[in-house]
Amino acid sequence: MNITFQVIIAFTSVAVLLGLMAVVRRIAQTIGINAEVQRKLVHIGTGLYALTLPWLFPDRWPVYMLIAITLVMMLFLRLPKVAKSGLGSTLHGVDRKSYGDILLALSVGLCFFLSDGRTYLYVLPIAVLTLADAAAALTGSAYGTRFFQVEDGHKSIEGCAVFFVVTLLVSILCLMLLTSFAPLNIIVISLMVAGFGTLVEAASWRGFDNLFLPMGLLVFLAIYADKDLTSLIILAVFFAVTLLVFRFLAPKIGLTSHASRVYITTVFLLFAVTAFQNAIIPTLVLVAHAWCGRTNPCKGRFPDLDVIAALVLVSLGWLVLGNATGWNAVSFYGVTAIGMTMGLSALALAPLAGVNRMIAMVALAVGLCAIRIWVVYANPDYANWAGSLWGVIIATLFLTALTPVVFPNAFWRARITKLTILSVVLPFGFYVFSIDVIGLLR
Incomplete structure (x- = not known):
């Protein structure tokens, strides 16, 4: 594939994203879809398209060019008039403050760069972010009854449960198709990915899960995915101990329950990776x-x-x-x-x-x-x-x-x-x- 054709595909990709947003906005005006569902529809469409990038472009530079163009477009869509009444309303119609759109584009670029040609290190984190995160958000919005505080908002227990299940299934499927790991290792890794990912998603705020979740999973997988079963079990025990220690210490040092979950995630990642x-x-x-x-x-x-x-x-x-x-x-x-x-x-x-x-x-x-x-x-x-x-x-x-x-x-x-x-x-x-x-x- 020559350079010109790859550039054309990159610009066409941006046009497709804008078209998706226009379609979602049109449907929302016609049948009355709320702002949260609009955001997640765009999120899912963008994420699914991002999953094709390793196969769509034979070279790496068009991907980085596409990410740069997308970031510029996302910044433009944050302009007040565009964000409230224009095309940007599909992303910014919710009341809470969020950087999720920008962080999603950054995460795609960073995962693509850091995966270094190992397809599962790119596909699995982006697939979890695309499917599990959206499923959790939509489930929480529609069926959530038990909530916990996150910064100045809240998330639901039901949403976290759905996130765990979807992440577990996505992880098993990706590792089965894209790696040669032993079946038992795939199960253990997937359980850890689902558990760790659920904690990251539950602890994130202002759309930071769009960065913390895929990057945390990528770094975790890059270091531990090919370890033996004993090492994985030791890591799981360390994760459990970290949870217990912070549950005990958090009230004593004045941390909120949300802050303690964030601290747990960060300390575990620091020592694990x-x-x-x-x-x-x-x-x-x-x-x-x-x-x-x-x-x-x-x-x-x-x-x-x-x-x-x-x-x-x-x-x-x-x-x-x-x-x-x-x-x-x-x-x-x-x-x-x-x-x-x-x-x-x-x-x-x-x-x-x-x-x-x-x-x-x-x-x-x-x-x-x-x-x-x-x-x-x-x-x-x-x-x-x-x-x-x-x-x-x-x-x-x-x-x-x-x-x-x-x-x-x-x-x-x-x-x-x-x-x-x-x-x-x-x-x-x-x-x-x-x-x-x-x-x-x-």
Whole structure:
């Protein structure tokens, strides 16, 4: 297939999506379909089409071009006039705030990129997102009677049950058709995918399940799908223990039931998909945030969810960057987590007097550096290719510790966003410098 024909298919695909939205809107006006059903019909149609991409395009670049065009179109459909009364009303007619349309397009692109030609790693997550998520939402809307709180909305027990069953069936079918795994392994993997996926879907908010669900499943499958049965059972036990620990700890550290479910999902993923030593400091970000929330709370509406979103996006960002460049980024990810932990700890220590606060901050910095020494020692050589990074670490510690001290009023709102930017800027800059991106692009 030549380049011109692939470009034509990409633009035709966008036209088909717009046509689907127009048809759904027309039907909704004719027979009175509510806004939630309209969104899910577009969601299903888009997802089913996305499942064909590995076979539709022989090259990878047209897929990325298609995703870029789709993202631009989604942003256009968010314009107030278009979103409320135009074609965008099929996506944005619901009352709640959601980024699901943008995150769906991003997830398709990220799954396609990270699957690296292993079809089941792309098809299974997108199929679950397309079918199970839509079935759960429609079931909850039509038949839900028992609900639980999610941010400023709610989800239903009935919807979660349907999500589990559909995910289980989709996973078994995909793994049977697209892999050569042993039947017993397929059953165990599918049960874990269904259980983990249901927890992610139940914990997500503002459409973030469109990102967290497929990416979580892809990373999980990439690492554990080909493991032996014993390893899978050990992982299932670890998942169960994580659930029990957080059920016990959540009330003691002031987490809502929704936030505790999100924390469970994140901590499980951190320890399940990366080496133990590399998950310690990212987990300390959550500990520091809980501490900060008790001693120096901010004015954000849902700070517990904000920190999870930031940590997940940082984790995915470094994962994608490392895969895209071919240079392992886990060491730089660790430096970012050190900065986030230090910044939150500096805010948590705000009630202390000046000298005591500085002493405590120095002690924390020393502790984080000690953990970092152990992490570097435990990691393989390919993860430490850029060296110890002590210059970047010390500079990041100073930046994230002193900025909240010098500008305390700047962190009453959007605290997590600001600390995340401060924590990422130096590691990212040095990473780009280290791999000589300019040379890579030539």
